Amino acid sequence: MSQSLQKNRSWDRAQVALAFFILTAAIACGLAVYSSASSLLGLLQTAFSVLFLPLLLSLVLTFLLDPLVSRLERFFSRTGSIFIVYILTLGLAGLAILWLTPHWQDFWRNIGADLPRYSGQVILALKNLIASLHDRIPLIAEYDLSAKGHNWTEQLMSAILAETPQSAMKVGGLMVIVPLFTFFFLRDGRGIMRACVALAPNRHFEMVRDLSFLVTRQLSHFVRGRIIEAVIVGLVVAVGLSFTDIRYAPMLGIFAGVTNLIPYIGPIIGMVPGILIAFVDLGHGGQFWWIVILYILIAQVLVDNFILIPILISRVADLHPLLVFFAIIAGGKFYGVIGMIIGVPIISVIKIALLEIRTYRRTFRLPESALEGERLY
Amino acid sequence: MDPLWTNIFRKKLDEESLAYFLKHLPIFSELSPRTLQIVESAVHVRSYQAGETIFEAGDPGSGMYMIRSGTVKIFIQDQNDTEDELAILVPGDFFGETTLTAPAPRSASARTLEATELVGLFRADILELAGKYPVVSSGILLGLTRVVSERLQAASLEIRRLQKQLGEHKPPETIET
Numbered sequence: 058m059s060q061s062l063q064k065n066r067s068w069d070r071a072q073v074a075l076a077f078f079i080l081t082a083a084i085a086c087g088l089a090v091y092s093s094a095s096s097l098l099g100l101l102q103t104a105f106s107v108l109f110l111p112l113l114l115s116l117v118l119t120f121l122l123d124p125l126v127s128r129l130e131r132f133f134s135r136t137g138s139i140f141i142v143y144i145l146t147l148g149l150a151g152l153a154i155l156w157l158t159p160h161w162q163d164f165w166r167n168i169g170a171d172l173p174r175y176s177g178q179v180i181l182a183l184k185n186l187i188a189s190l191h192d193r194i195p196l197i198a199e200y201d202l203s204a205k206g207h208n209w210t211e212q213l214m215s216a217i218l219a220e221t222p223q224s225a226m227k228v229g230g231l232m233v234i235v236p237l238f239t240f241f242f243l244r245d246g247r248g249i250m251r252a253c254v255a256l257a258p259n260r261h262f263e264m265v266r267d268l269s270f271l272v273t274r275q276l277s278h279f280v281r282g283r284i285i286e287a288v289i290v291g292l293v294v295a296v297g298l299s300f301t302d303i304r305y306a307p308m309l310g311i312f313a314g315v316t317n318l319i320p321y322i323g324p325i326i327g328m329v330p331g332i333l334i335a336f337v338d339l340g341h342g343g344q345f346w347w348i349v350i351l352y353i354l355i356a357q358v359l360v361d362n363f364i365l366i367p368i369l370i371s372r373v374a375d376l377h378p379l380l381v382f383f384a385i386i387a388g389g390k391f392y393g394v395i396g397m398i399i400g401v402p403i404i405s406v407i408k409i410a411l412l413e414i415r416t417y418r419r420t421f422r423l424p425e426s427a428l429e430g431e432r433l434y
Numbered sequence: 435m436d437p438l439w440t441n442i443f444r445k446k447l448d449e450e451s452l453a454y455f456l457k458h459l460p461i462f463s464e465l466s467p468r469t470l471q472i473v474e475s476a477v478h479v480r481s482y483q484a485g486e487t488i489f490e491a492g493d494p495g496s497g498m499y500m501i502r503s504g505t506v507k508i509f510i511q512d513q514n515d516t517e518d519e520l521a522i523l524v525p526g527d528f529f530g531e532t533t534l535t536a537p538a539p540r541s542a543s544a545r546t547l548e549a550t551e552l553v554g555l556f557r558a559d560i561l562e563l564a565g566k567y568p569v570v571s572s573g574i575l576l577g578l579t580r581v582v583s584e585r586l587q588a589a590s591l592e593i594r595r596l597q598k599q600l601g602e603h604k605p606p607e608t609i610e611t
Contacts, residue, residue: 127565127566130566131566131567251478255478259480259482259486259488260486260487260489262478262480262554263489263493263494263495263496263497263554263556264493264494266478266496266497266554266556266558266559267494267496267537267556267557267558269558270558270561270562271558417494418494420494420537
């Protein structure tokens with residue numbers, strides 16, 4: 058110990074300075090690496106958050122269109138089949154846009170005036186309710202509901218107005234990126250998957266190949282089922298509403314279809330605007346009750362629960378309600394409204410993958426006696 | 435270029451191609467060249483080092499391997515870890531074909547004896563083909579059924595022969611008990 062101290066003392070100034078510089082340089086290098094790594098991570102994160110939605114939508118679209126493309130592939134080349142499917146899809150989308158545009162314009166023209174009116178009516182109704190409650194239970198403090206409601210409506214309106222150009226830009230970008238990504242996923246998806254599977258080590262290759270196939274098959278069933286279900290529920294609501302005098306029937310149908318992607322809570326959120334508008338515009342008449350019956354009994358119970366879910370969706374992907382809430386809250390935290398819609402399907406997808414792996418493992422866990430059978434390699 | 439040389443060149447290239455290799459396997463021998471091309475895009479070519487385990491008894495089995503080059507040893511391991519050799523397979527041989535249609539745990543282990551190139555065809559590949567090219571997958575399955583049936587017939591003949599042999603050599607007192 059004393060010897061080493063002696064040695065240290067024998068360091069001259071030049072050596073100490075050198076050691077100091079080396080240490081400083083090392084620390085600086087470390088900091089530089091750390092900061093560049095974190096900025097690199099930041100870059101990756103930004104790229105991921107920007108690409109996440111287009112990638113996800115493209116994957117969903119790929120799952121939807123793949124069966125059609127594969128069927129056409131018996132007669133044409135893969136690329137040719139994709140083009141044919143694209144032309145068909147574009148035609149359908151064009152027709153849908155033609156049909157929707159007048160409703161859409163009408164919607165945007167009137168929503169500015171209508172939203173405060175609807176919220177005002179609801180607040181009035183709530184105020185009456187609270188007043189009657191206050192009469193019966195005087196302990197309840199009286200809130201200034203109308204002022205709060207007014208503030209809330211104004212905030213919502215300004216948010217919608219501020220968001221609209223932004224989301225229009227985003228939607229415009231998606232309209233270009235998503236078909237492009239989908240084209241390449243459709244054309245090269247199998248090759249990409251094969252390349253990924255080929256990375257597996259020899260010993261596990263067989264299992265990875267099997268699992269990738271099983272999980273993909275299960276996922277495409279699930280995604281396809283969910284989308285078809287949402288489209289049909291949206292159509293049923295839109296058609297059912299168009300029998301009444303309610304305004305914005307097609308918009309309400311689309312809203313009900315999109316929210317139907319979220320289990321448990323989605324259908325309830327989907328019916329709120331419709332029932333609200335019916336309540337304000339049409340009063341308590343027969344039309345109002347028809348709309349309530351349409352939303353709850355026809356669209357949800359009859360069409361969705363009795364017809365669509367048993368046919369399209371296996372109960373395997375059912376999630377615990379708590380997990381659904383968790384997915385919605387976490388999704389909302391990460392990606393806002395879109396996150397809320399896609400949070401639950403993403404959790405379902407993870408669950409499907411895990412279940413498929415478990416089933417696969419179980420299939421091969423046979424009693425030892427099976428191994429001593431007569432089968433040769 | 436001299437046509438003779440191009441011909442020789444082309445023939446050599448053909449012999450090295452995967453389609454040529456597949457064509458000479460009994461399972462694919464009756465497939466057309468176009469069908470073989472589709473099969474070629476469905477199979478997986480994997481390179482193994484000498485002494486590498488391909489699978490062990492009890493592993494999930496879901497497909498067959500064809501040997502393109504190298505040697506593979508098929509064996510069973512008993513409780514004392516001694517290996518009981520069942521077969522040594524060489525290029526052109528294939529193994530594991532019974533699990534292609536009926537997934538089951540592997541009943542024996544397989545290990546390479548030298549650097550080996552294997553061509554794998556798995557159940558997932560057949561199922562994928564069945565959706566897209568039903569004719570191709572039925573061609574493969576017919577070939578597979580033919581091979582398995584031939585083996586089954588050979589095995590039953592062998593069993594009968596062994597039974598006969600056993601009957602001839604059995605001492606009378608054993609038969610009584």
